[in-house]
Amino acid sequence: MTSVENNLLQIRSSFNDDEVTLVAVSKTKPIALLEEAYNAGQRHFGENKVQEMTEKHEVLPQDIHWHMIGHLQRNKVKFIVPYVYLIHGIDSIRLLKSIQKEAKKIDRKVNGLLQIHIAQEDSKFGFSEDELIQALDDGLLDEMSHVEIKGLMGMASNTDDNNQVKNEFLRLKAFFNQLKTAYPQLSAIHTLSMGMSGDYQTAISAGSNMIRVGSAIFGQRNYTSTVQ
Numbered sequence: 001m002t003s004v005e006n007n008l009l010q011i012r013s014s015f016n017d018d019e020v021t022l023v024a025v026s027k028t029k030p031i032a033l034l035e036e037a038y039n040a041g042q043r044h045f046g047e048n049k050v051q052e053m054t055e056k057h058e059v060l061p062q063d064i065h066w067h068m069i070g071h072l073q074r075n076k077v078k079f080i081v082p083y084v085y086l087i088h089g090i091d092s093i094r095l096l097k098s099i100q101k102e103a104k105k106i107d108r109k110v111n112g113l114l115q116i117h118i119a120q121e122d123s124k125f126g127f128s129e130d131e132l133i134q135a136l137d138d139g140l141l142d143e144m145s146h147v148e149i150k151g152l153m154g155m156a157s158n159t160d161d162n163n164q165v166k167n168e169f170l171r172l173k174a175f176f177n178q179l180k181t182a183y184p185q186l187s188a189i190h191t192l193s194m195g196m197s198g199d200y201q202t203a204i205s206a207g208s209n210m211i212r213v214g215s216a217i218f219g220q221r222n223y224t225s226t227v228q
């Protein structure tokens, strides 16, 4: 058994497959490693660069679900809209409108998650809770005929303080529930994307049902600038 296969088995054994979707974050990793994961049954892959994801999409099997997990530039939306399975990082009104516009052009409905800023650090992207509520009250989703909001995504602070991480996740889960009850257009949201290699167990215990795990499957990456 390869180490990728072994890592996948080990991670999967810690939760129920029906309840949590594992997105294998393969950014910077070569095709051969993605194939190992694919051969071990993995079908959800996450990337954070448009060009890299598109190249991998073109050479790998067509039944893979591609997740765009990084910060997405508006001028690159058009390259992924034809095939992307889920855009996790919708972090601004302008980006949401660009996705709507490009998806409408090709008449495809694109699935997305609204990214909420939950970490203490300033550097992470996302709406604040207040900002999102304001935007929803202003009719943010009224003209989104070609974007389907499936849920929320968040990244906890990069800290060893497990308690803080847990509290950030719990807060996002509570906000998720609040939106679901308060906004009819969001009453069917289901996906809560939170948890990475270092904190996915904490995230699952706080209510995550989609985890984005990279280094614990594929090993350390050679550069860290890709983590946002």
Ligand SMILES: *Cc1c(COP(=O)(O)O)cnc(C)c1O
Residues within 6 Å of the ligand: 025, 027, 048, 069, 070, 155, 195, 196, 197, 198, 212, 213, 214, 215, 216, 226, 227, 228
């Ligand atoms: C890189 C990345 C991950 C995976 O990080 P690991 O620590 O390697 O598991 C998850 N989410 C986002 C948004 C990322 O950019």
